[in-house]
Amino acid sequence: PAATPLLFDVTRYDLDLRFDFERQRVAGVVTVSARVLEDGLRELDLDADAGLRIGAVWLERDGSFPEDPPRALGFHHAEDRLTVLLDRHYGIGETLRVAIAYAGRASRLGDGVTWATLGESTPSATTMAEPFGARVWVPCHDRPDDKALWTLRVTAPAELEVGSNGVRVDRRDNPDGTATTMWASRYPIATYLVVIDISDYRVAEDLYRGLDGTAAMPVQTWAYPWNETRARTMFASTSSLLGLLAAHFGEYPFLDEKYGNCLAPIGASGMEHQTLTSVAGGDGPGDNGVLDWRSVRYLDVHEAAHQWWGDWVSPASWKDLWLNESFASYAELLLAEADGRLQSYMAFDDWRGWFRGPLYDNPEPFSATIYSKGARVLRMLERLMGRERLERALGRWRERFGGGSATTADLEEVLEATWGSDLSWFFEQWVYGTGRPHLRWSWKRAVGPAVRLELEQVQTNAGLFRFPLDVEVRTAAGRELHSVEVEAVRSRTFEIPVDGEPEEVRLDPDHWLLAEQHPASAPDLDFGPAFDGEIVFPPVVTGGAATVRVPVTNLGGSVLEILGSDSTEEGTFGVDLGPDGLALDPGASGELAFRFTPSEVGVAHGWIELDTNDPAGGGVAWVELRGAGVTSEGVAVRATGRVRWTEPVAVGSAAERLITITNAGTEPARVTARIEGAGFSLPGATSMDVAPGEAAPVLVRFAPPGEGSFEGRLHLEPAGGAPVTVALLGYGAAAPRLAVEPGVVLFGIVAPGEERRRVVRVTNRGQAPMTVSAVSVEGHFSVAAPRLPRTLGA
Numbered sequence: 180p181a182a183t184p185l186l187f188d189v190t191r192y193d194l195d196l197r198f199d200f201e202r203q204r205v206a207g208v209v210t211v212s213a214r215v216l217e218d219g220l221r222e223l224d225l226d227a228d229a230g231l232r233i234g235a236v237w238l239e240r241d242g243s244f245p246e247d248p249p250r251a252l253g254f255h256h257a258e259d260r261l262t263v264l265l266d267r268h269y270g271i272g273e274t275l276r277v278a279i280a281y282a283g284r285a286s287r288l289g290d291g292v293t294w295a296t297l298g299e300s301t302p303s304a305t306t307m308a309e310p311f312g313a314r315v316w317v318p319c320h321d322r323p324d325d326k327a328l329w330t331l332r333v334t335a336p337a338e339l340e341v342g343s344n345g346v347r348v349d350r351r352d353n354p355d356g357t358a359t360t361m362w363a364s365r366y367p368i369a370t371y372l373v374v375i376d377i378s379d380y381r382v383a384e385d386l387y388r389g390l391d392g393t394a395a396m397p398v399q400t401w402a403y404p405w406n407e408t409r410a411r412t413m414f415a416s417t418s419s420l421l422g423l424l425a426a427h428f429g430e431y432p433f434l435d436e437k438y439g440n441c442l443a444p445i446g447a448s449g450m451e452h453q454t455l456t457s458v459a460g461g462d463g464p465g466d467n468g469v470l471d472w473r474s475v476r477y478l479d480v481h482e483a484a485h486q487w488w489g490d491w492v493s494p495a496s497w498k499d500l501w502l503n504e505s506f507a508s509y510a511e512l513l514l515a516e517a518d519g520r521l522q523s524y525m526a527f528d529d530w531r532g533w534f535r536g537p538l539y540d541n542p543e544p545f546s547a548t549i550y551s552k553g554a555r556v557l558r559m560l561e562r563l564m565g566r567e568r569l570e571r572a573l574g575r576w577r578e579r580f581g582g583g584s585a586t587t588a589d590l591e592e593v594l595e596a597t598w599g600s601d602l603s604w605f606f607e608q609w610v611y612g613t614g615r616p617h618l619r620w621s622w623k624r625a626v627g628p629a630v631r632l633e634l635e636q637v638q639t640n641a642g643l644f645r646f647p648l649d650v651e652v653r654t655a656a657g658r659e660l661h662s663v664e665v666e667a668v669r670s671r672t673f674e675i676p677v678d679g680e681p682e683e684v685r686l687d688p689d690h691w692l693l694a695e696q697h698p699a700s701a702p703d704l705d706f707g708p709a710f711d712g713e714i715v716f717p718p719v720v721t722g723g724a725a726t727v728r729v730p731v732t733n734l735g736g737s738v739l740e741i742l743g744s745d746s747t748e749e750g751t752f753g754v755d756l757g758p759d760g761l762a763l764d765p766g767a768s769g770e771l772a773f774r775f776t777p778s779e780v781g782v783a784h785g786w787i788e789l790d791t792n793d794p795a796g797g798g799v800a801w802v803e804l805r806g807a808g809v810t811s812e813g814v815a816v817r818a819t820g821r822v823r824w825t826e827p828v829a830v831g832s833a834a835e836r837l838i839t840i841t842n843a844g845t846e847p848a849r850v851t852a853r854i855e856g857a858g859f860s861l862p863g864a865t866s867m868d869v870a871p872g873e874a875a876p877v878l879v880r881f882a883p884p885g886e887g888s889f890e891g892r893l894h895l896e897p898a899g900g901a902p903v904t905v906a907l908l909g910y911g912a913a914a915p916r917l918a919v920e921p922g923v924v925l926f927g928i929v930a931p932g933e934e935r936r937r938v939v940r941v942t943n944r945g946q947a948p949m950t951v952s953a954v955s956v957e958g959h960f961s962v963a964a965p966r967l968p969r970t971l972g973a
């Protein structure tokens with residue numbers, strides 16, 4: 180199941196980007212080099228967020244036609260799509276280089292650039308992009324199956340450090356108080372793994388010595404002045420963790436470059452940017468993010484493992500996300516094993532894990548299923564194939580797909596080739612399938628001596644599973660470990676010959692199998708086939724109530740009692756057990772009535788703990804509940820009545836505000852946003868679907884057309900509901916504005932040794948005087964500027 184076919188393959192990006200911290204804007208040029216994969220290509224479709232302003236696009240010839248001057252190209256930019264109109268039809272195999280000049284705040288809802296001030300005064304700008312956010316800060320071909328080489332030239336205030344992917348090849352100071360840092364990568368990078376981190380960083384360096392002991396690769400920790408020492412201590416074991424991973428997965432894939440952890444004000448705890456992981460660094464002295472944890476060892480190994488799985492072998496599409504997260508979580512299990520605490524690590528995971536839905540194309544992509552179930556599925560594969568063979572297969576996997584992208588089907592093929600046998604049944608039940616086995620079992624002594632094991636698969640929310648099962652038998656003489664092959668049948672009896680008289684039997688003592696198990700004599704609570712651990716209520720008008728009834732069955736061998744319950748959202752979510760609780764005989768069914776009584780508008784989420792005498796989970800069954808509180812029937816959209824830009828905005832610049840709209844009705848609302856008033860615009864989406872009780876942001880930009888106050892109106896029009904108007908008020912302040920014409924200077928063909936001059940006119944289009952203090956050029960060009968600084972009147 181491939182994504183839309185690639186019409187072209189981007190081979191490299193050369194980015195030259197300036198970060199203006201005062202105005203919180205980036206401006207620069209990205210040059211995209213591509214190879215054409217489809218005959219007759221006439222347009223280049225790239226991804227570029229609507230919030231970016233595209234200034235110009237031009238065609239750069241490749242080295243074979245150096246005499247051709249660059250040529251300006253037409254383009255369309257709407258929503259998040261940038262369509263570049265090429266100068267002619269291009270055939271398969273042809274290459275082209277397109278340069279795009281752009282600018283903007285490059286920020287949207289946690290994606291793109293996060294502009295921040297840490298503590299009192301430390302500036303910070305940092306990018307985040309997984310899964311679709313790269314386009315928010317740089318126009319690109321934003322899909323994980325089109326990886327490319329990157330060079331990043333970043334200009335920022337000279338007192339700050341710039342971290343990025345690959346190797347730092349240059350840093351030079353500019354006359355205007357900025358410095359330009361250049362990073363380059365020798366290995367292709369997926370767009371979502373490209374990063375720029377800028378702040379007052381202190382970089383500590385350690386060494387990783389490769390598997391053969393000879394390489395000496397830097398392992399860096401990027402921290403702030405106030406937590407430099409702590410960061411160094413917390414990440415002291417990073418290079419030994421790389422060694423552990425290399426021993427299992429093969430050599431670190433980017434050995435010619437580096438690995439690093441860089442503190443950044445990100446929402447997630449970690450993000451595996453290629454060769455420079457971002458870790459949550461808090462918002463200043465007093466909040467050190469993950470450094471305030473007791474240990475970052477398992478976060479560290481998880482993110483480092485992504486360098487192999489996710490970064491070196493990338494997912495072909497986001498449906499294959501488990502290829503990243505399950506493998507990185509499996510690495511946590513390998514570390515827990517090395518630390519001698521595998522069983523307790525898995526026990527925690529088992530308790531937390533809800534194992535809901537498939538690994539492939541999970542509707543909740545960053546859910547516990549992808550992480551916890553995925554790691555355990557890989558461990559089951561290890562049990563099935565043997566560790567040595569699994570690691571050999573992973574070696575082939577990285578050899579074949581390293582530097583590129585792969586699908587779930589590709590993984591299955593590599594595993595089958597190494598194991599020499601079909602694995603489609605394994606992928607069907609564990610990767611594409613949902614649920615897990617629920618085993619009811621008992622044993623008896625048999626002549627021989629032998630153990631007679633009766634095994635039944637009683638799960639109601641999944642099909643039947645096939646798996647190898649370890650059986651531990653304790654005898655007077657000690658412990659015997661046996662193994663049986665369980666087929667996908669409802670029930671099976673095994674006769675296992677043993678050496679001594681059996682005293683006790685345990686199934687799967689090392690927890691290889693992702694199963695719930697119940698001795699047949701115990702009570703066993705089952706919620707039926709429709710229940711996947713979560714109850715979703717319909718929208719409820721505040722003050723009202725909704726009830727969802729869930730059937731429960733006792734699949735066990737003795738009376739099941741549900742003794743009591745506890746709700747994390749007392750008053751909002753509850754369950755009716757009656758005064759004496761609920762008691763069910765073996766095989767009997769009953770019903771639990773879950774209640775939702777919202778007191779306020781908005782999305783509610785909680786858990787109910789049921790206390791039972793079912794031994795699974797220590798007698799506790801968790802039920803997750805979700806609902807939305809609303810105020811009226813039908814469609815009802817709400818927003819604040821008035822929004823003011825509190826700071827004056829300089830003429831010639833723009834400032835954006837997010838306005839939150841809430842759907843307080845019982846029906847989903849499709850809302851169209853329309854804006855009125857000079858200076859106000861909607862740079863982002865103008866139409867959105869808002870579920871009952873949920874909120875959605877609308878991005879509004881104010882770019883004052885002159886000095887003074889400006890008023891506007893944001894009209895929110897829900898289909899089938901009453902429109903809502905938000906009054907907008909902004910103040911434009913005088914500002915200088917630099918205009919340069921032409922934007923692209925074309926020199927044409929110039930013979931070697933000759934010189935050609937072009938005049939570039941600099942105008943102040945603003946409303947306040949402007950001072951030009953420096954002019955510089957790069958490459959085979961020079962500039963003759965008038966005496967500087969020079970002030971241009973308004």
Ligand SMILES: [Zn+2]
Nearest residue numbers: 481485504507
């Ligand atoms: Zn991860």
